[in-house]
Amino acid sequence: MPQTPKAGTPPHVSPLAPGVIPDVPPIEGVRIATAAAGIKYPGRTDLLLMVFDEPAAVAGVFTTSRCASAPVDVCRRNLSVGRARALVVNSGNANAFTGKRGKESTRLTAEAAAKAVDCSPEEVFLASTGVIGEPLDQSKFVGLLDDLAGEAKADRWRSAADAIMTTDTFPKLLSRTVSIDGVPVTLNGIAKGAGMIAPDMATMLSFIATDAPIAAPALQSMLVEAVAPSFNSTTVDGDTSTSDTLLFFATGRAQARGCAPAVDASDPRLAEFRSALNGLCLDLARQIARDGEGARKEIVVTVAGAVSDYSAKRIAMSIANSPLVKTAVAGEDANWGRVVMAVGKAGEEADRDRLKIFFGDVRVAVDGERDPDYAESVAAAAMKRDTIEIRVDIGLGDGRWTVYTCDLTKDYVAINGDYRS
Amino acid sequence: MPQTPKAGTPPHVSPLAPGVIPDVPPIEGVRIATAAAGIKYPGRTDLLLMVFDEPAAVAGVFTTSRCASAPVDVCRRNLSVGRARALVVNSGNANAFTGKRGKESTRLTAEAAAKAVDCSPEEVFLASTGVIGEPLDQSKFVGLLDDLAGEAKADRWRSAADAIMTTDTFPKLLSRTVSIDGVPVTLNGIAKGAGMIAPDMATMLSFIATDAPIAAPALQSMLVEAVAPSFNSTTVDGDTSTSDTLLFFATGRAQARGCAPAVDASDPRLAEFRSALNGLCLDLARQIARDGEGARKEIVVTVAGAVSDYSAKRIAMSIANSPLVKTAVAGEDANWGRVVMAVGKAGEEADRDRLKIFFGDVRVAVDGERDPDYAESVAAAAMKRDTIEIRVDIGLGDGRWTVYTCDLTKDYVAINGDYRS
Numbered sequence: 001m002p003q004t005p006k007a008g009t010p011p012h013v014s015p016l017a018p019g020v021i022p023d024v025p026p027i028e029g030v031r032i033a034t035a036a037a038g039i040k041y042p043g044r045t046d047l048l049l050m051v052f053d054e055p056a057a058v059a060g061v062f063t064t065s066r067c068a069s070a071p072v073d074v075c076r077r078n079l080s081v082g083r084a085r086a087l088v089v090n091s092g093n094a095n096a097f098t099g100k101r102g103k104e105s106t107r108l109t110a111e112a113a114a115k116a117v118d119c120s121p122e123e124v125f126l127a128s129t130g131v132i133g134e135p136l137d138q139s140k141f142v143g144l145l146d147d148l149a150g151e152a153k154a155d156r157w158r159s160a161a162d163a164i165m166t167t168d169t170f171p172k173l174l175s176r177t178v179s180i181d182g183v184p185v186t187l188n189g190i191a192k193g194a195g196m197i198a199p200d201m202a203t204m205l206s207f208i209a210t211d212a213p214i215a216a217p218a219l220q221s222m223l224v225e226a227v228a229p230s231f232n233s234t235t236v237d238g239d240t241s242t243s244d245t246l247l248f249f250a251t252g253r254a255q256a257r258g259c260a261p262a263v264d265a266s267d268p269r270l271a272e273f274r275s276a277l278n279g280l281c282l283d284l285a286r287q288i289a290r291d292g293e294g295a296r297k298e299i300v301v302t303v304a305g306a307v308s309d310y311s312a313k314r315i316a317m318s319i320a321n322s323p324l325v326k327t328a329v330a331g332e333d334a335n336w337g338r339v340v341m342a343v344g345k346a347g348e349e350a351d352r353d354r355l356k357i358f359f360g361d362v363r364v365a366v367d368g369e370r371d372p373d374y375a376e377s378v379a380a381a382a383m384k385r386d387t388i389e390i391r392v393d394i395g396l397g398d399g400r401w402t403v404y405t406c407d408l409t410k411d412y413v414a415i416n417g418d419y420r421s
Numbered sequence: 422m423p424q425t426p427k428a429g430t431p432p433h434v435s436p437l438a439p440g441v442i443p444d445v446p447p448i449e450g451v452r453i454a455t456a457a458a459g460i461k462y463p464g465r466t467d468l469l470l471m472v473f474d475e476p477a478a479v480a481g482v483f484t485t486s487r488c489a490s491a492p493v494d495v496c497r498r499n500l501s502v503g504r505a506r507a508l509v510v511n512s513g514n515a516n517a518f519t520g521k522r523g524k525e526s527t528r529l530t531a532e533a534a535a536k537a538v539d540c541s542p543e544e545v546f547l548a549s550t551g552v553i554g555e556p557l558d559q560s561k562f563v564g565l566l567d568d569l570a571g572e573a574k575a576d577r578w579r580s581a582a583d584a585i586m587t588t589d590t591f592p593k594l595l596s597r598t599v600s601i602d603g604v605p606v607t608l609n610g611i612a613k614g615a616g617m618i619a620p621d622m623a624t625m626l627s628f629i630a631t632d633a634p635i636a637a638p639a640l641q642s643m644l645v646e647a648v649a650p651s652f653n654s655t656t657v658d659g660d661t662s663t664s665d666t667l668l669f670f671a672t673g674r675a676q677a678r679g680c681a682p683a684v685d686a687s688d689p690r691l692a693e694f695r696s697a698l699n700g701l702c703l704d705l706a707r708q709i710a711r712d713g714e715g716a717r718k719e720i721v722v723t724v725a726g727a728v729s730d731y732s733a734k735r736i737a738m739s740i741a742n743s744p745l746v747k748t749a750v751a752g753e754d755a756n757w758g759r760v761v762m763a764v765g766k767a768g769e770e771a772d773r774d775r776l777k778i779f780f781g782d783v784r785v786a787v788d789g790e791r792d793p794d795y796a797e798s799v800a801a802a803a804m805k806r807d808t809i810e811i812r813v814d815i816g817l818g819d820g821r822w823t824v825y826t827c828d829l830t831k832d833y834v835a836i837n838g839d840y841r842s
Contacts, residue, residue: 067765067773097761097773099790132758133791242765323744323829324837331838337553340518344488344663352488352518369520370554408744409838410831416745417752417830 016290016298016386016406017170024175024188026154028211029053029251033148033156034163037141040092040130045163047141049148050087050207051117056249058084058125059220061227063244069096070106071126075245078122082216084249085119087207088126088145091166091192095128095136096242105138112142116149127205127245129166129192161190164205167415168192172287176276180269183259185212187273189280193236193288204231206246206284212273213252213261221265222274223248230281233313234404235320236292289404294411297329298387298404305392306399311348313401318346319390326408329388334379336364339390354395359383437711437719437807437827438591445596447575448609449632450474450672454569454577455584458562461513461551466584468562470569471508471628472538477670479505479546480641482648484665490517491527492547496666499543503637505670506540508628509547509566512587512613516549516557517663526559533563537570548626548666550587550613582611585626588836589613593708597697601690604680606633608694610701614657614709625652627667627705633694634673634682642686643695644669651702654734655825656741657713710825715832718750719808719825726813727820732769734822739767740811747829750809755800757785760811775816780804 031051039046060079062072078084088109095102110121117124128136161171172191177184191206214222223246231246255261262270290298301319306312319325322342328335336357343350353368360382363371382388388407452472460467481500483493499505509530516523531542538545549557582592593612598605612627635643644667652667676682683691711719722740727733740746743763749756757778764771774789781803784792803809809828 063765064768065762065765066768066771067761067776094758097758097776097786097789097791099774099788101790132761133786134758135791242762323833327834327837330834333838337515337518337555340488340553341486341663344484344486347485347487350487353520355488355518365518365554367520369518369522370556408834410834412744413748413751413829413831413834416748417754 013169014291014295016295021158021171022174024157024173025186027186027188027209027251028253029056030209030249031152031154032160033152034159035141035144035148037090037144039090039140045159046091047144048087048089048160048163049113049145049152050160051149051152052085052249052251054251055083055085055123056209056251057214057216057219058082059216059223059248061223061246063242065242067097067242069094069128069243070098070102071095071128072243072245074106074110074126075247078125081122083123084125085123086113086117086125087247088113088124089164089205090128090136090141091164092130093128093134093136094130094132094243096132098133098135101135105136109138109142112145116145125247127243129164129205129243132242157188157190164190164192166192167293168291170291172284172291174280174283176280178272178276180212180254180259180262180273183254183257185210185254185259185273187276187280189284191284191288193291204244204246204288206231207249208247208280209249209251211251211253213255213259214250214270215261215263218262218265218267219248219250222270222277226278226281229402230278230285233402234285234289235317236289236406286404289406292406293415294409295406296409297407299326299329299406300387300389300402300404302389302391302400302402303394304400305394305396307349307397308399309401310399312399313403314348315343315346315350315392315394316401316403318342319392320403320405323408326405329383330407330409332380332383334359334362334364334376334383339392340365343392349396350394351396356393356395358389358391360385360389434590435712435716437716442579442592443595445578445594445609446607448607448630448672449674450477451630451670452573452575453581454573455580456562456565456569458511458565460511460561466580467512468565469508469510469581469584470534470566470573471581472570472573473506473670473672475672476504476506476544477630477672478635478637478640479503480637480644480669482644482667484663486663488518488663490515490549490664491519491523492516492549493664493666495527495531495547496668499546502543504544505546506544507534507538507546508668509534509545510585510626511549511557511562512585513551514549514555514557515551515553515664517553519554519556522556526557530559530563533566537566546668548664550585550626550664553663578609578611585611585613587613588714589712591712593705593712595701595704597701599693599697601633601675601680601683601694604675604678606631606675606680606694608697608701610705612705612709614712625665625709627652628670629668629701630670630672632672632674634676634680635671635691636682636684639683639686639688640669640671643691643698647699647702650823651699651706654823655706655710656738657710657827707825710827713827714836715830715834716827717830718828720747720750720827721808721810721823721825723810723812723821723823724815725821726815726817728770728818729820730822731820733820734824735769736764736767736771736813736815737822737824739763740813741824741826744829747826750804751828751830753801753804755780755783755785755797755804760813761786764813770817771815772817777814777816779810779812781806781810
């Protein structure tokens with residue numbers, strides 16, 4: 001094997017990274033501290049503590065894996081309480097498939113965090129990302145939580161985004177400010193992704209917080225809605241992690257500034273907020289695709305004209321997960337024949353002789369054959385862009401969906417062929 | 422992009438190729454001719470004509486793609502006649518997604534072949550493999566068929582296997598001789614694969630012929646049975662081609678040597694024959710996996726203890742198609758955490774805390790965590806082999822299935838990132 005990059009030291013930053021990593025303002029009621037606990041690599045931050053000084057409302061969505069990690073089990077259980085006082089995240093070890101020791105590790109971590117912020121363990125949320133199957137030695141970091149709780153500060157969202165990275169090449173964070181009842185409220189989000197990214201969550205962690213006063217059931221409802229076209233429509237390699245976690249916290253501090261609490265997701269005052277949440281989730285999800293392991297190009301696949309939205313999504317995912325489509329994009333090859341293949345294998349209703357396929361604005365195929373006006377040079381030019389839009393019209397109905405992914409390069413193989421060493 | 426190999430000139434032979442390409446004897450009643458028609462690359466054979474001097478019984482199975490190629494449509498239609506006098510195969514162009522022109526091309530090819538061997542076009546079977554979506558110009562080769570029919574010879578199975586290759590790095594051919602009623606009969610098979618290999622057939626062509634006198638319905642029944650654990654349990658990249666075709670011809674010439682015709686697949690005289698057919702299909706299918714694009718290692722995934730065979734196959738396929746599992750094997754990394762991930766994402770019944778996972782003979786995980794006796798060095802040694810056996814015991818039932826695939830290397834990306842150029 002040739003030299004391969006280490007998970008701890010990405011050799012480059014994705015060419016699709018944002019030009020500037022944005023500044024993110026504080027969220028009232030949220031304090032943050034990070035540490036380098038040496039969980040896997042020495043000298044890089046791998047521990048995040050987020051403290052909610054007053055109990056925050058909390059919502060969450062998780063991996064669909066049948067082999068979910070121990071921290072996912074904990075979060076699912078604690079969501080029924082619906083109140084958060086602390087979030088502890090470590091990178092470097094996923095605490096997944098670690099059996100009884102894994103459960104014990106989450107119990108000890110939650111107890112230590114509860115003691116550090118003076119709450120019950122049921123108000124502590126946990127997430128872990130990294131290698132699967134190796135016992136997580138919580139003794140490396142539980143002793144740090146007391147000090148971290150004391151020193152946590154509001155203006156540390158950037159360090160939070162840094163601490164949760166694994167093979168990510170850039171930190172992913174974002175902020176939106178909107179108003180409810182004329183009162184400005186802020187939404188901050190961070191995320192990490194890279195490999196094992198697939199529909200229905202991925203090796204993906206994301207944490208969103210707001211100072212808006214919104215009850216947990218309303219948060220949950222808005223979150224589920226926001227996730228469908230964003231995180232759950234993103235795929236890097238079709239592999240679904242055991243650890244996917246998206247948590248959404250609302251501290252409610254804006255209430256002190258005159259924002260009346262919202263208890264129902266259908267509250268019309270939430271329109272702008274909901275739209276900001278949707279946009280934030282989509283932006284974070286696309287950043288994850290754009291930082292897929294080895295990614296050089298983002299691929300946006302839109303399928304229209306399917307018999308249903310569900311069918312459109314299944315076809316779009318079939319295209320987005322096709323190694324042959326992804327390698328063609330890596331090679332800047334407008335190889336729409338492979339798109340036909342991926343439509344065909346999706347198992348959804350499709351009629352070869354009605355398909356239309358576009359790369360960017362270039363229609364390459366129509367009525368079951370190559371577009372008579374097709375010019376390879378024009379398509380080749382479209383393939384030079386950073387973001388490649390593949391659009392397919394099935395020609396049978398109104399179903400429509402968009403999915404986000406990246407190309408498949410030799411760097412993906414290099415990164416994953418030597419991830420553990 | 423670095424230098425990439427061309428489809429026409431594979432840079433190396435798979436390290437998993439057989440040491441010696443076997444000699445294959447003639448099948449009575451089958452004559453073969455090949456030509457270099459320049460369909461895509463000059464100077465390599467890309468046209469195969471197989472002639473059955475007397476009508477042969479024929480059976481076939483095909484791609485499940487909703488966008489099947491024009492030649493697949495033709496074969497499906499002609500199977501209802503159940504008689505074959507000629508097979509015409511070209512490599513370099515799949516004649517898939519080529520609309521009306523594609524149909525016209527198959528019509529003209531079948532007519533030319535029918536004229537060359539003096540039969541009806543319904544007795545001509547066609548297969549094409551190569552690029553999708555580019556019109557196939559049959560005028561490049563239909564003029565050759567007359568001469569080919571005249572010069573075809575029985576002892577040319579090796580040239581037949583060569584002529585159908587695309588990105589294959591070695592020809593795949595095989596022969597078995599067994600007896601029916603004490604009369605020796607022979608089964609020959611050739612195949613091509615490489616990329617777009619997935620369950621329920623693949624960019625895979627395979628042609629099997631025998632001199633045994635077996636009626637078409639019995640052939641079909643035995644073929645369907647033989648395909649399930651072999652070709653339909655093989656995957657390279659999860660991509661299903663538009664063109665997968667497996668045809669099985671029986672010339673019946675052994676009847677003249679005293680072998681009574683078999684009309685029913687359950688005929689007990691066929692036991693040895695059936696077993697040879699199953700073995701031949703499995704061997705050819707494994708050769709395809711071992712010659713997957715960029716393959717350096719064969720991976721044999723066996724799932725046992727699932728709630729049903731179907732469930733076992735779905736889990737095995739999830740493992741076999743996981744880019745993270747395949748890149749780990751490429752890196753000789755016994756990363757069983759990724760196997761857990763792939764079990765979890767399959768969506769089939771599984772209990773994290775009952776799983777057992779083996780790499781070769783090394784049990785790496787048991788009861789939901791790493792095997793207490795696990796030693797990285799022992800597992801690492803198991804990963805050095807050419808064939809990596811991954812065994813998973815789900816611990817819930819009696820369902821069992823085995824799937825064959827290969828690792829995912831940078832060469833796969835290189836080959837497919839520049840396939841068309």
